[in-house]
Amino acid sequence: MRAALLAAAACVALALPAAARAELTFVAMNQSTFSPAHLDVLVGDSVSWRNSSLREHDVRSDAAGFDSGRVGTGAGFAHTYAAPGSYPYACTIHTGMTGDVSAYSLLLDAPRRPVQLGAPLELHVRPAAGLGPVRIEEDSGAGFRPVAAAAPAGGGHGAHGDAAEDGYTLHATLTATVSATYRAVAGDQLSQPLRVEVTDAPRLVVSASPRRGGVAVGVRSVPPKPGALVAIQLRLRERFGWWTVDRARLDKRSRARFVLRRRQPVRARVIVVGANGVSAVAASAPVTLRPRAPR
Amino acid sequence: MTATAASATPAEAAVRHEWVAAVPTSWNMVPNGRDAMMNMRFEPAQTVFPTVVYRRYTRGWRRPLRNAPVTSVDHDLIPGPLLRARVGDRVRVHFKNLDTLFRRPHSMHFHGVHYRPGSDGSFIPGFSGKGGNVKPGRAFTYRLTAGPDSAGVWPYHDHSPSMHDSLPGGLYGALSILGRREPRPDREFVTVFSAMRDFQTVNGRAFVGNTPIYRARVGDRIQWDVIALGSEHHTFHVHGHRWRDAAGVPEDTRTIGPAESFRVRWREDAPGTWLYHCHVEEHMDKGMIGLYRVAPR
Numbered sequence: 001m002r003a004a005l006l007a008a009a010a011c012v013a014l015a016l017p018a019a020a021r022a023e024l025t026f027v028a029m030n031q032s033t034f035s036p037a038h039l040d041v042l043v044g045d046s047v048s049w050r051n052s053s054l055r056e057h058d059v060r061s062d063a064a065g066f067d068s069g070r071v072g073t074g075a076g077f078a079h080t081y082a083a084p085g086s087y088p089y090a091c092t093i094h095t096g097m098t099g100d101v102s103a104y105s106l107l108l109d110a111p112r113r114p115v116q117l118g119a120p121l122e123l124h125v126r127p128a129a130g131l132g133p134v135r136i137e138e139d140s141g142a143g144f145r146p147v148a149a150a151a152p153a154g155g156g157h158g159a160h161g162d163a164a165e166d167g168y169t170l171h172a173t174l175t176a177t178v179s180a181t182y183r184a185v186a187g188d189q190l191s192q193p194l195r196v197e198v199t200d201a202p203r204l205v206v207s208a209s210p211r212r213g214g215v216a217v218g219v220r221s222v223p224p225k226p227g228a229l230v231a232i233q234l235r236l237r238e239r240f241g242w243w244t245v246d247r248a249r250l251d252k253r254s255r256a257r258f259v260l261r262r263r264q265p266v267r268a269r270v271i272v273v274g275a276n277g278v279s280a281v282a283a284s285a286p287v288t289l290r291p292r293a294p295r
Numbered sequence: 296m297t298a299t300a301a302s303a304t305p306a307e308a309a310v311r312h313e314w315v316a317a318v319p320t321s322w323n324m325v326p327n328g329r330d331a332m333m334n335m336r337f338e339p340a341q342t343v344f345p346t347v348v349y350r351r352y353t354r355g356w357r358r359p360l361r362n363a364p365v366t367s368v369d370h371d372l373i374p375g376p377l378l379r380a381r382v383g384d385r386v387r388v389h390f391k392n393l394d395t396l397f398r399r400p401h402s403m404h405f406h407g408v409h410y411r412p413g414s415d416g417s418f419i420p421g422f423s424g425k426g427g428n429v430k431p432g433r434a435f436t437y438r439l440t441a442g443p444d445s446a447g448v449w450p451y452h453d454h455s456p457s458m459h460d461s462l463p464g465g466l467y468g469a470l471s472i473l474g475r476r477e478p479r480p481d482r483e484f485v486t487v488f489s490a491m492r493d494f495q496t497v498n499g500r501a502f503v504g505n506t507p508i509y510r511a512r513v514g515d516r517i518q519w520d521v522i523a524l525g526s527e528h529h530t531f532h533v534h535g536h537r538w539r540d541a542a543g544v545p546e547d548t549r550t551i552g553p554a555e556s557f558r559v560r561w562r563e564d565a566p567g568t569w570l571y572h573c574h575v576e577e578h579m580d581k582g583m584i585g586l587y588r589v590a591p592r
Contacts, residue, residue, distance in 0.1 A: 009430040032577040035335055037493075096577050112338060195340075238568075238586060240504035241327030277321035 024048055024078070029057045029071065029091070034099035040192045041081055042107040043128045049079040057097070061089035064101070084189070105131060106184040106191035112275075114199040114281050115176040121196065123148070123182060125170040131186040131190065138173055139193075140180035148172040194213045201272040201282030202254075204230070208268070210292035214261040217289065224254035228272055232258045235267035235286070242269065265290045303479070308383035310335050312378065312469075314352040315388060315403065317453070317466065318359070319396030320372055322346050324494050330502040342501075344492065346464035347394045347401065349375025356391050361469075363485065373499030376470025376485045377520075378451070380441045382475050391434040398431045399457035406554065407449030407470060409440040417454035444475040448520035448558045450487075463491060465499045467524050469556075480518035480560065484509045487522045488529040488551065490571055494582040495573065501582025508585065509571070511563050511591040519559040523551040530574040533567045533587060548574055566591045 022044045028035045029051040038049060049059050051071045059068040059077055064087040068077035081087065081103035091097035109124040127134050137144040150170050174200045184191035202221035207217050217232060228250045235244040248256040260268075268289050269281035305334050325342040329335060345435040350372060351360040362376040368579050386408070392401045404416035404427075414437040419429040426435045452458070452467035469485045485508070494501035511517055521531045538559050540546050549557065572584035 003441070015565055028323075030333060030580060032580045035333075094577070120432065236504075238504065238508055239327055242330035243327060243504075274339075276343050278323040278326070278343055 022046065022080075024066075025069055028049055028052045028173065030061075031055065032094050032097050032125050034091075037099040039099075040102045040107060041101060041103050043081060043084055043103050043183050044102070046078050046080040047101055048076055050068075050074075050076040056093065058093055059089055060092050061087050061101075061278070064089065071243050077276070084136075087213065089274075093133070102192060104191050105189035106134065106186055108136075108182060108184045108191040108194050110182055110194040113242045114197040114201070117176060117198055117200040119176050121174040121176040123172045123174065123186040125172070125191065127170070127186055128189075129191065130141075134170060134186045136182060137186050138180045140178045144181075144183065147174060184259055197274075197279040197281075199274070201225075204270050204272065204284035206268075206270050206284045206287050207248045208287055208289050210290060211259065212292055213263070214259060215289045215291045217258040217260065217270070217287075219250075219256050219267060219284065221250055221254045221272075224250075225272075226250050226252050226254050228254075230256055230270050231273055232260070232268060232270050233280075233283075234260075235269075244271075249252065260291075262289065262291045265291075300440075303319075308385070309381070310385045310387065311380055313378050313386065313388045313399075314354055314355070314356055314391075315349050315376060316352055316356055316359075316391040317331060317347050317401040317461075318350045319347050319391045322348070322373065322499060323464065324491055324496060324499060324582070325505050326500075327502075327504050329504075332502070333369055339343050341493070344464075345396055345448070346466075347399070347461055348372040348397055348465050349403075349468050351376035352391075356389075356393075357459060373465035374485060374522075377450070377485055378468065378470045380470070381473045382441050382443055382446050384441045384472075385441070386437075386439040386441065388437040388439065389411060389434065390429060390437065392431050394431050395576070397460070398455070399460065400428045400455045401453050401457060401466065402427050402429050402435075402455040403437055403451055404554070405437065405439055405449065405451040405470060406455030407447060407472065408445050409442045410438060414438045414452075415454075418456050418458075441472045445472045445563070446477065447472060447517070447530045448485075448522065449554055450522045450554055450557050452524065462524060465491065466490075467522075469520050469522055469552075471520055471558075473571045478516065482511045482563075483518045483520060485522075486531070486571075487524060488531075488583060489524045490527060490541050491496045493518040494579040497573075497583055497585055500585075503570075503584055503586055506582070506585030507590045509587045510590070511562050511587075512590045513566050515563045517561050517563050520556070521549075521551060521559065522556040523553055526553055527574070527578070528552045529583065531559070531571075533571045534569040535567065536561060536569070540571075541570065563589055565589055 024046045026051045031053045056070050087104050088100040095100050105128045107126040136148040138147045179198045181195050182192050183193045202225045207218045214230045229249040233245045236243045243281050267286050269286045270284045272282040274281040323336050323343045329412045389570040390403050402416040413424045429435045453461040497506040500506045523529050529552050530548050537545045537547045569585050569587040572579045
């Protein structure tokens with residue numbers, strides 16, 4: 001079994017682990033929400049809730065067995081999670097103000113944004129102190145299979161573990177080939193699953209030319225991606241960010257053209273729309289559109 | 296701000312045909328990815344989900360149309376098409392279930408108008424007809440009449456066996472019925488308050504910049520069509536404006552419960568960029584807030 005695991009890890013570089021300590025993560029208590037409302041932590045880590053609102057809150061978790069009592073503006077409360085599990089909590093003063101913490105014996109960290117096809121995919125594992133060999137598993141649709149392995153105090157394939165009492169961090173570098181879900185495993189302990197999207201979205205090259213009363217924007221993809229759905233987004237003050245104003249499919253030459261009627265200069269970019277129909281999986285460099293004034 | 300009193304042109308009663316389908320789409324509740332007021336960011340995994348919505352079509356469902364004339368291609372489909380009529384009109388809503396996503400039955404159930412039980416659009420095991428349980432790929436025509444007591448704004452929504460899944464996904468819309476001699480407003484703003492997953496939304500969108508940006512000019516006759524759907528109460532509040540309730544008392548906030556609806560009117564006289572929002576603070580914090588921009592005349 002061990003040999004099989006190591007064979008599966010042949011394409012993987014496992015770097016020297018760096019020493020890691022128990023971490024402290026902050027959660028903001030807003031007017032009526034916790035932010036972030038969900039946290040994944042390692043057993044032994046602490047969470048600190050800070051009241052950044054103008055009214056009193058509390059934090060109570062029956063599952064974790066704590067009750068902060070009233071927490072005033074600017075004050076805080078902390079709890080250390082000693083055992084794996086899922087721990088919902090709530091402010092008992094304000095209905096609907098809820099959150100939850102999931103504590104694991106292994107904590108996996110992976111890119112949250114899509115990774116370019118063929119690019120290095122960095123994964124990091126924090127195991128709790130005292131765990132045995134750790135492996136990373138990948139599920140791209142056919143079930144989980146090992147893709148990297150390491151053991152504390154050396155013993156892994158091209159890997160080393162620093163079995164310090166306060167734990168350590170394993171770093172694995174894979175090659176991004178397919179969107180998949182990853183998890184770390186040590187004995188019967190599992191990390192949280194993390195989804196990593198791999199994109200083959202092309203690079204977009206944008207050019208703009210003023211027209212009377214507006215501006216024309218041309219876009220082409222490198223390499224060619226005829227048929228890909230692209231959208232032009234403007235950086236609009238009233239939208240507080242990028243906002244899609246038109247969509248098009250790249251033609252046979254992998255080009256598309258947008259004509260915008262605008263009077264004022266505006267920042268613009270073109271995105272490749274992902275499989276969900278709305279998200280950007282790639283974006284061009286922003287350009288400033290300078291329309292020609294109408295006669 | 297005072298209620299509008301303007302002359303109107305009497306209209307002949309009409310038979311109006313509307314072509315609507317339930318169609319799958321991918322919906323993003325927070326397209327700009329942020330709550331700009333609290334400077335919080337959201338990933339697409341938190342804000343994008345597949346759902347089924349009502350969409351307006353040309354006759355015979357040949358070609359899809361926009362549900363409403365809006366300024367951005369990124370805000371259409373929720374709510375469904377605004378169906379307009381006048382008191383006395385008969386309305387034929389030709390509905391087709393094109394739910395190829397979940398392949399669930401759907402329907403259209405209309406508030407505020409007159410119809411026979413066969414056009415109620417709600418599912419009652421052993422009693423209701425096909426109109427309450429339109430299977431994927433099938434069609435049904437609802438026959439409605441705008442009666443003397445139908446003037447106002449009303450919701451319509453799925454009332455089929457799958458309504459408990461489809462309503463939180465945005466399968467609802469608005470009916471706007473004018474009296475026979477009522478003037479048509481210059482601007483009509485459909486505003487649907489509804490919880491959606493972890494957010495509180497206006498027309499399926501959460502947080503300023505994402506929710507509808509309503510626009511008007513000084514002098515315009517404004518009509519807000521306000522609807523609440525879901526299981527919670529909301530309050531409709533617009534900054535810098537007041538209107539009068541049925542008893543003539545000025546107000547700037549009005550409470551609305553599930554499936555209730557009302558319209559608010561005024562003649563615009565306050566240029567500027569204003570907030571509108573639900574004043575249930577938890578709902579405002581979770582996204583039920585937007586911009587109303589009034590240009591000088």
